[in-house]
Amino acid sequence: MRILKKLLTTAAVAATLMISPAQAQETKRIALVVKALGIGFFEAAAKGAEEAAEELGDVEIIYTGPTDTTAEGQIEVINSLIAQNVDAIAVSANDTDALVPTLKKAMDRGITVISWDSGVAKEGRQMHLNPSSNPLIGNMIIKLAADNLPDGGDVAVLSATTTSTNQNTWIEEMNKVMGNYPGINVVATVYGDDKADKSYTEAQGLMKSYPDLKAIIAPTSVGIVAAAQAVTDAGKAGEINVTGLGLPSEMAGHVDSGASKSFAIWNPIDLGYSATMIAYNLATDKASAEAGAEIPMGRMGSVTLDENTEGAMADPFVYDASNVADFKDIF
Amino acid sequence: MSNDFTARNIPDRLTTHGQRTLKSWETLLVIIAVMVFVVNALSSPYFLNPWNLSDATFNFTEKAMIAFAMAMLIVSGEIDLSVAAIVALASTAMGFMMQAGFGTPILVATGLTVGVLCGAFNGVLVTRLGLPSIVVTIGTMSLFRGISYIVLGDKAYTGYPSDFAFFGQGYVWWVISFELVLFVIFALIYAVILHKTNLGRAVYAIGNNPIGAKFSGIRVERIKFILFLLTGLMSGVAAVCLTSRLGSTRPSIAFGWELEIVTMVVLGGVNILGGSGTIPGVVLAALIMGMVTFGFGLLNVPGIVMSIFIGLLLIAVIALPRLWSMARASRARRKA
Numbered sequence: 001m002r003i004l005k006k007l008l009t010t011a012a013v014a015a016t017l018m019i020s021p022a023q024a025q026e027t028k029r030i031a032l033v034v035k036a037l038g039i040g041f042f043e044a045a046a047k048g049a050e051e052a053a054e055e056l057g058d059v060e061i062i063y064t065g066p067t068d069t070t071a072e073g074q075i076e077v078i079n080s081l082i083a084q085n086v087d088a089i090a091v092s093a094n095d096t097d098a099l100v101p102t103l104k105k106a107m108d109r110g111i112t113v114i115s116w117d118s119g120v121a122k123e124g125r126q127m128h129l130n131p132s133s134n135p136l137i138g139n140m141i142i143k144l145a146a147d148n149l150p151d152g153g154d155v156a157v158l159s160a161t162t163t164s165t166n167q168n169t170w171i172e173e174m175n176k177v178m179g180n181y182p183g184i185n186v187v188a189t190v191y192g193d194d195k196a197d198k199s200y201t202e203a204q205g206l207m208k209s210y211p212d213l214k215a216i217i218a219p220t221s222v223g224i225v226a227a228a229q230a231v232t233d234a235g236k237a238g239e240i241n242v243t244g245l246g247l248p249s250e251m252a253g254h255v256d257s258g259a260s261k262s263f264a265i266w267n268p269i270d271l272g273y274s275a276t277m278i279a280y281n282l283a284t285d286k287a288s289a290e291a292g293a294e295i296p297m298g299r300m301g302s303v304t305l306d307e308n309t310e311g312a313m314a315d316p317f318v319y320d321a322s323n324v325a326d327f328k329d330i331f
Numbered sequence: 332m333s334n335d336f337t338a339r340n341i342p343d344r345l346t347t348h349g350q351r352t353l354k355s356w357e358t359l360l361v362i363i364a365v366m367v368f369v370v371n372a373l374s375s376p377y378f379l380n381p382w383n384l385s386d387a388t389f390n391f392t393e394k395a396m397i398a399f400a401m402a403m404l405i406v407s408g409e410i411d412l413s414v415a416a417i418v419a420l421a422s423t424a425m426g427f428m429m430q431a432g433f434g435t436p437i438l439v440a441t442g443l444t445v446g447v448l449c450g451a452f453n454g455v456l457v458t459r460l461g462l463p464s465i466v467v468t469i470g471t472m473s474l475f476r477g478i479s480y481i482v483l484g485d486k487a488y489t490g491y492p493s494d495f496a497f498f499g500q501g502y503v504w505w506v507i508s509f510e511l512v513l514f515v516i517f518a519l520i521y522a523v524i525l526h527k528t529n530l531g532r533a534v535y536a537i538g539n540n541p542i543g544a545k546f547s548g549i550r551v552e553r554i555k556f557i558l559f560l561l562t563g564l565m566s567g568v569a570a571v572c573l574t575s576r577l578g579s580t581r582p583s584i585a586f587g588w589e590l591e592i593v594t595m596v597v598l599g600g601v602n603i604l605g606g607s608g609t610i611p612g613v614v615l616a617a618l619i620m621g622m623v624t625f626g627f628g629l630l631n632v633p634g635i636v637m638s639i640f641i642g643l644l645l646i647a648v649i650a651l652p653r654l655w656s657m658a659r660a661s662r663a664r665r666k667a
Contacts, residue, residue, distance in 0.1 A: 037633050067634035070586050071577060076390055080628030083383035084375075097489045097579035101500055121489075 027058045030279045031081045032272060033074060033091040034065035035118065040249075041331040042092070045117075045272030049090075052276035055298060059280055062086060071095035075102045081111075088112035088279035093120045100124030112283040116275040119310070126282060126289035127305055129275055131266030133312035137219070137245070138173025140264050140316045142181055144243040145215040148261050152183020153214035156206045158227050158244075160194040160220040170219050187213070192223045199226035207234055218244035224263060228254035248319050248327035255324045267317035268331060274300045274313050356600045356652065360615040363644070367619055371626035378629060385506035389576065391595075391621035392510040393569040394588055395613070398595045399521035400565040402613045404558045405596055406525070408538045408605030409464040411453060411559065414566045415588035416475035421445040421570035423479040426488025426580035435495045442574070443567040449475055450563015454556040472589065479582035488580040499576025510572050514617075517565070522610040530554065538605030595620055598645050619644070 032049045034042035046063040053059040062081070066073025071094045081089055082105060089106055093099050093115055103113050103124040113120075116129040132140075145155050157174075159167045171189065178184070187210050192199025199222060206213060207230070216231070218224035224246035231240050237259040246263045254260045274297040281287040287295040289309055296302045303311035319327060371378045378384075397414050404411055424445040425438045433441075449471070456467045501509040525531040536544040537551050545551050574580055599616035601608025620641060627637045 037635065062631050064631050064633070067638060068587065070583065071581070072573075072585065073634065075577075076624060077628060077634075079386045079389065080625060080631075083377045083380065083386060083625075084629060085377065095487070095577075095579065095581055097487055098577035098581065098584075101496070101576065101578050 027060045028056075028088070028280060028283055029060045029062060029084070029086040030088045030090065030276055030283070031062040031064060031086045032276065033077055033081070033089060034063070035074075035092050035094050036069045037065045037067060039331075040329070041268045044268035044327075044330040045092075045275070048269035048272030048274075049276040051269070052273045052280070052298060056277075056280055059276070061276065066094075069094045071098035074099060078102050078106065082106050082109060085109070086111060088114070088283040090114050090116055090275040090279045091120065091125075092117040094118070096121050097124075112279055114275065114279055114282065114289070117271060122308055126309065127278065127295070128308075128310045129271070129278060129303065130310060130312045131271050132314060132316050134169045135173045135176075136312060136315050137264075138170045138175075139177050139180075140318075141170065141217050141219050141244055142174045142177065142184065144262055144264060144318065145217050145241065146181040146184050148241050148243075149184060149214055152185075154185050154187045154210055154212050155215040155217055156187055156210060156213055157189040158199060158203055158206070158216055158218040158220075158223045159189060159191050160223065162191050164194070164220075167219050174217075192218075192220075192226060194220055194222045196222060196226050199223045200230050203227040203230035204234070207231070207236065207240065213240055215241040215243060218242065218246070220244070221246050221250065221265075224260070225250050225254070228257075228259040231259045232257055245316065247331060248324050249329070249331060251319070252324045252328035255319070255321055262318050262320035264316035264318050266313070270300055270317065271313060273298065274303070278303065357609070357612055357615065359648070359651070360598075360600070360612060360619065363648075364615055364619050364622070367622045367626065371622060371629070375626065375629040378626060381506045383625075383629075385502075385508060385511070387621060387625035388508065388511045388514070390624050391617045392508075392514040393572050393576075394592050394595060395514055395617035396517050396572075397562070397565045397569050397588075398592045398599070398613050398617060399517055399610060400558070400562040401592055402596045402599065402601050402608055402610060403521065403525055403531075403534055404562050405593075405601050405603060406538045406605055406608050407534045407555055407558055408541060409457060409555055409558065410468065410593070411450075411464065411562045412468040412589045412593075413449065413453060413471040413475055414562060414592060415585045416472045416479075417446055417449040417563055417566035418570040418573060418585040418588065419479045419582055420449060420475040421567045422574045422580040422584050423482050423488070423582065425570065425574055426491075427482065429488060429491055429495075435492055438491070438495060439498075439571050442571040443564060446563045446565070446567020446570060447560055448563070449566070450560045451556075453563065454559030457559065458552040458556045476582065479584075483580070483582045489578065491575070491578055495575055496578065497575070499572045499574070510576075513568070513572070517568075518610060518614050525610050530557075534558070535606065538602075538607070591620075594641065594645055598648055600648075 032046055049061045053061045064077055066077055074094050089111055100121050100123060103120060107113050113125045114127050115125045117131060119128040157171060159171060190202040190206060192202045203216060203226060206216060216227045218227050224242060224244045228242040231237055231242055237257050242260045243263050245265050251260060251263055277297040278295050281295055282289055291305055291307045291309060294302050294304050300314060303313060305311045421442045425442045428438055428441045453468055453471055456462050457464045498509060503509055503512050533549045533554050536549055537554060541551055573585060595616045596613055597603055599613035623640060624637055
């Protein structure tokens with residue numbers, strides 16, 4: 001114990017003698033905190049953040065995160081960022097609530113805090129950047145189907161479960177804008193429960209029940225892959241277009257085979273770019289994060305904040321034969 | 332070389348040159364701690380700032396509190412891998428009581444009680460049924476966290492009362508947090524229990540030779556049961572602190588902590604096979620792990636590099652004394 005006491009005394013004396021280092025930085029240090037390191041999606045977001053930093057010139061990006069997706073790990077990372085007195089923290093949170101006390105502390109010390117991708121509760125950040133919005137997604141999924149059907153035709157929806165909030169909202173939003181796509185008939189909505197085998201069987205059922213089916217819209221990354229597989233196995237690749245929301249890594253093969261002409265999902269590069277731009281603009285007082293405010297995001301235009309100080313970045317990004325190969329290694 | 336051990340003078344270590352190795356082990360840890368401190372101070376201008384150092388203590392205080400009880404348990408030859416799951420279950424129970432409208436005192440009591448009950452459950456399975464603790468606690472690890480998942484699913488308990496925040500976010504004086512004070516108090520308590528009481532001597536005796544201890548009149552099963560209770564209790568204490576610090580409960584809370592805690596204990600010089608180890612060693616190991624994590628964080632070193640470093644440190648600290656004794660043995664052979 002004596003040794004420990006000595007060590008603690010030394011530490012205390014050293015700490016007291018020390019004056020906090022003066023902050024005379026010219027460059028803005030923006031920390032991009034992700035759910036965990038080594039995930040393709042976030043590595044791509046970091047690429048986007050670097051792109052924004054290059055464009056802005058006086059920005060240094062600190063790309064960091066815990067080794068596994070835990071709130072405790074992110075808190076340790078954020079504590080060390082607060083200690084470094086960074087100018088801004090942009091975080092994709094592992095836990096909506098657990099980060100709030102730590103992020104509040106960061107804001108108390110004058111650090112700009114925003115969340116992106118996966119949000120933090122309102123009191124723990126200045127604004128949240130959603131990759132897209134429900135109306136934009138709802139419109140995108142039907143637009144993808146309609147774009148390849150100039151003469152109209154029958155389409156069907158393969159969703160997740162009947163109780164999936166996300167999918168139900170998107171389908172609802174899709175139905176609202178159906179009037180803009182004349183000639184397109186949604187003949188059925190079936191549920192594959194986000195299970196590969198059930199989705200596959202449901203897609204087979206759709207092809208049997210509706211021989212004139214021209215497209216299957218699957219707004220779920222599990223459903224879209226299963227539907228594309230079912231279409232390929234039935235020898236109808238090129239005849240029935242499978243589209244919706246999917247991951248480039250899982251869909252690249254089906255785009256090559258022609259089972260899917262195009263699909264959409266958020267672009268992580270744009271997301272990292274936009275988050276960095278927003279963090280920079282808030283940290284340099286070029287914009288403020290309040291309801292109704294419009295914050296510029298460089299090449300991505302600008303984001304308008306709603307009453308919860310949340311904003312949507314853009315339409316989901318469309319992947320087709322021209323670009324899917326570049327993204328399939330990313331996520 | 333002192334081989335004149337009597338019944339009352341059981342060695343702290345399995346190796347015969349007890350005292351000297353003990354000293355050198357802790358000296359080694361102190362040297363490492365000082366080195367880490369100096370390297371950190373030189374490599375980052377932000378390290379030697381009282382508030383930053385205070386923030387850094389949160390990296391290890393909760394885990395270290397469990398590690399003290401775990402150290403005693405491992406010295407006795409048992410282990411508890413369910414500690415992190417106990418934290419999750421205790422936190423879930425506290426969240427449940429919070430939703431039912433109970434205030435801070437009841438929440439704390441709930442956390443501690445659930446911790447003790449979980450410890451008792453482990454203890455009964457190990458001491459009454461004679462099952463190996465490593466298997467039992469791997470089972471209860473899934474069991475306790477499983478219950479949390481069933482209760483919470485993908486939901487979270489939030490909205491703890493504001494006075495509850497003191498345990499994990501409060502400061503006693505200036506930069507000295509409540510958790511840090513608790514850490515020091517528990518370090519002292521456990522050091523006294525293990526090194527100054529009959530219970531502590533009995534724990535070493537059990538770890539070195541459980542059958543011998545039994546024939547010496549030590550109630551082995553009962554003492555082991557108490558140690559499981561203590562480990563459960565400390566997990567409950569950590570659950571209160573962590574829940575208070577996060578202000579929310581999710582079933583994934585404290586995920587993976589059992590390995591970090593065992594690492595801390597072993598790095599602190601506790602023999603994983605039982606029979607030896609000290610609380611000051613564990614305290615030093617906690618400080619080293621906390622400082623390394625924080626120092627690397629300040630330099631924005633990716634977490635995986637930290638894990639590699641801790642792993643290497645652990646292997647080095649364990650291997651060094653062994654290499655040392657091998658070198659001594661071969662030198663002795665050459666002389667003979």
